[in-house]
Amino acid sequence: MRPGRVVLIVFLALVLSGVMLGTGIVIGNVVTANQEQAQLDPFYTPPSTLPEKPGVIIRTEALGADPQFGKGYRFLYSTTLQDGSMAVSGAMLFIPDLAAPAEGRKVVGWAHGTVGQGDACAPSRDPANGMKDLSGFLPEAMRQGWIVVATDYTGLGTPGPNFYLVGGQEARDVVYSVRAVVDAPEYSAGKEWITFGHSQGGHSALWTGHLAKQIDPDLRLLGVAAAAPAAELASITNAQWNNAVGWVIGPEVAVSWPAAYPNLSLDGMITSAGKSNYERLSNECITTAAIEGLVRAQIGQTFFTESPTQNPTWDAVLKEETPAPLPADMPMLLMQGTADTVVLPWPNADLQTSWCAAGSRISALWLAKINHMSIAVNSGPTAVSWMTEVFDHKTPASSCDSPLPIIEPGQ
Structure with missing residues (x-):
């Protein structure tokens, strides 16, 4: 095991031990949040008959x-x-x-x-x-x-x-x-x-x-x-697919895009760690998902097997969206x-x-x-x-002739 990974695991163990000291508070907060969400469920449950038109x-x-x-x-x-x-x-x-x-x-x-x-x-x-x-x-x-x-x-x-x-x-x-x-x-x-x-x-x-x-x-x-x-999307994906951002965005895309594009397959596109966790991670709220993504990236895990731009079907969806x-x-x-x-x-x-x-x-x-x-x-x-x-139906000033502070990938 690489020394850096050992240090990370030790660090995470220390963090988790600290978290355990506050377990009672954490559990209390989770229970309260779950109760609040349960109370909201009836409001968000659609009626048996929906309006006949959108925007109602x-x-x-x-x-x-x-x-x-x-x-x-x-x-x-x-x-x-x-x-x-x-x-x-x-x-x-x-x-x-x-x-x-x-x-x-x-x-x-x-x-x-x-x-x-x-x-x-x-x-x-x-x-x-x-x-x-x-x-x-x-x-x-x-x-x-x-x-x-x-x-x-x-x-x-x-x-x-x-x-x-x-x-x-x-x-x-x-x-x-x-x-x-x-x-x-x-x-x-x-x-x-x-x-x-x-x-x-x-x-x-x-x-x-x-x-x-x-x-x-x-x-x-x-x-x-x-x-x-x-x-x-292609530029962002190419730059971010193999880091923590890939672990945050990837699970959401893995759930939503096949629903919109039934011919889009996850096979060969997502790592074994990704397949085991994407449905759960997609339902985590952003802070929790980001923390896990950072940890997985630090220990060398990626969500995607390669940049989705290298897969013709995925690349086509990136372009379409x-x-x-x-x-x-x-x-x-x-x-x-x-x-x-x-x-x-x-x-x-x-x-x-x-x-x-x-x-x-x-x-x-x-x-x-x-x-x-x-x-x-x-x-x-x-x-x-x-x-x-x-x-006020005025024309805002254009910035099209103004210099850009960032022009090169990686900067």
């Missing part, structure tokens, strides 16, 4: 967590799957205290990042964690009088499969969460809206930019904001931290360069020394300023 609120209740200058709610609403069948998703809803204008409130459709596929991971079922990424944006959005609606995505916290990094499903869930709020007269929502997402949610937001008009032509999507979007450049009439805000070790900076630098060359209208914010988890919060003020311009 099924039930609503107080979230138990209010933002500054507003009120928080959770709701269950109807959406559709890729085959057109009806499904349900949960969501958080934040309504400003400010009185609604005559033309109706502007709406922001938030798309969250990777959280894990277990029911307890759904943001609306765990608002203390679910609202963290919104903390740099939400209070000012309430001050502006905007509604913020935040889908959980289909199958996350509700029955049915969760289609992680499947752009069409993500877009439907985002669009129909907005439609549900617009059609509820008590919220005084107008039809103009912007989508904003982080990480996986950035992927969701970019796909929403492409598909929103097709999904619901009556709503008017004005722009797309994305913080550290998981967009350039990679969003194309947005058209010039759909303004975009790209925000990225240069210290991000999850969605690496250089693929999004490549995105900015290639999308600008293709005619996309991109405003960009590059923040030095900001990591993946911090970018959503730290970019909040810029997102609000940009959205204010877009909601």
Whole structure:
């Protein structure tokens, strides 16, 4: 056994011995969390008969967590799957205290990042964690009088499969969460809206930019904001498949992509350790999954046998789920931290360069020394300023001629 591995195992043993000292507290917290989730189960259980159309609120209740200058709610609403069948998703809803204008409130459709596929991971079922990424944006959005609606995505916290990094499903869930709020007269929502997402949610937001008009032509999507979007899937995968990130993202993809692409096989693509653990890990919430991923990577385990880009079938899905450049009439805000070790900076630098060359209208914010988890919060003020311009039907300044801080892989 290598000396480094011995040191790691000894270190983990010491950590675990320390954890055992607090076992009573840990067990107590787990029991409390399980009880809270069990109490929420009836709310998230769909009725025997679903609404006949998507974008309909099924039930609503107080979230138990209010933002500054507003009120928080959770709701269950109807959406559709890729085959057109009806499904349900949960969501958080934040309504400003400010009185609604005559033309109706502007709406922001938030798309969250990777959280894990277990029911307890759904943001609306765990608002203390679910609202963290919104903390740099939400209070000012309430001050502006905007509604913020935040889908959980289909199958996350509700029955049915969760289609992680499947752009069409993500877009439907985002669009129909907005439609549900617009059609509820008590919220005084107008039809103009912007989508904003982080990480996986950035992927969701970019796909929403492409598909929103097709999904619901009556709503008017004005722009797309994305913080550290998981967009350039092949580049990210090639760089991250054999490290801890592969252990976090891999299990979720291994569950969701074969559900969306039945011909996609796991055989030969996932290691024996991956096969033994992917279903369990996909249901762990992100912090727990990340800790295990770090440990497995440190002892030399990989989730994938090789980069999925080397497998023609997997590579085809990576390409299909990679969003194309947005058209010039759909303004975009790209925000990225240069210290991000999850969605690496250089693929999004490549995105900015290639999308600008293709005619996309991109405003960009590059923040030095900001990591993946911090970018959503730290970019909040810029997102609000940009959205204010877009909601006012102004043209935000383009960054397409500005120099990029990150241009080479590995930097």
